[in-house]
Amino acid sequence: MIKATHSIKNRKTANDIIYTPKPLAELMIELCDIQQVDKVLDPSRGGGVFYNNLPECNKDYCEITEDKDFFKYDKEVDIIIGNPPYSLWNKWLEHTIKLNPNKFCYIFGQMNLTIPRLRKIEAGGYKMTKIHLCQVWWWFGHSFVCVFEKTNKNSIMSYSERFFCECGNRCNRGKITTKNGVKTKHDPNKCANLK
Numbered sequence: 001m002i003k004a005t006h007s008i009k010n011r012k013t014a015n016d017i018i019y020t021p022k023p024l025a026e027l028m029i030e031l032c033d034i035q036q037v038d039k040v041l042d043p044s045r046g047g048g049v050f051y052n053n054l055p056e057c058n059k060d061y062c063e064i065t066e067d068k069d070f071f072k073y074d075k076e077v078d079i080i081i082g083n084p085p086y087s088l089w090n091k092w093l094e095h096t097i098k099l100n101p102n103k104f105c106y107i108f109g110q111m112n113l114t115i116p117r118l119r120k121i122e123a124g125g126y127k128m129t130k131i132h133l134c135q136v137w138w139w140f141g142h143s144f145v146c147v148f149e150k151t152n153k154n155s156i157m158s159y160s161e162r163f164f165c166e167c168g169n170r171c172n173r174g175k176i177t178t179k180n181g182v183k184t185k186h187d188p189n190k191c192a193n194l195k
């Protein structure tokens with residue numbers, strides 16, 4: 001019998017090491033409008049596709065495999081740019097906000113740009129000022145490059161609370177329920193409570 005050699009949790013961590021194609025990193029750098037005087041941090045350097053391609057500026061990096069842990073980084077920064085490890089998104093955004101850059105630019109997988117995360121970013125005093133949709137051929141689905149800035153302007157992104165059925169209840173519309181072992185598939189286009 002073949003024994004599983006790693007748990008899903010470990011597999012997830014291994015998947016965190018995903019390098020960004022150089023043209024995409026260059027596009028993100030371009031979106032950040034980096035000036036020579038800016039202190040710029042690549043928080044998860046990996047092979048260096050962001051760090052190595054930054055224009056002339058005051059640059060620094062973190063990379064856990066070199067014992068430079070982003071979560072221990074506490075220097076002043078103006079801009080943070082990179083592709084973070086996906087399993088750490090929430091903690092990563094918290095530390096990014098704590099470092100208080102004027103601007104940060106990250107690439108989110110399509111499942112990773114969520115309303116609670118946008119709320120957290122806005123609560124930290126940032127507005128989304130740029131968004132760029134792209135697809136890397138060998139990554140899952142589409143990705144969003146987002147720039148967040150401390151600005152008085154409105155965010156370019158709006159979002160809604162979850163939509164519920166017009167019946168006003170958290171009804172079973174569109175759901176599959178099981179009662180006494182019997183499965184019922186409820187019509188997504190009709191509500192039993194609506195007359």
Ligand SMILES: C[S@@+](CC[C@H](N)C(=O)[O-])C[C@H]1O[C@@H](n2cnc3c(N)ncnc32)[C@H](O)[C@@H]1O
Nearest residue numbers: 017018019020044045046063064069070083085
């Ligand atoms: C998605 S990869 C991106 C690598 C590179 N920035 C790129 O885009 O090609 C994430 C990187 O974050 C590193 N990493 C994971 N946890 C980290 C931490 N706590 N501090 C710094 N780097 C970390 C991983 O080793 C990996 O190289």
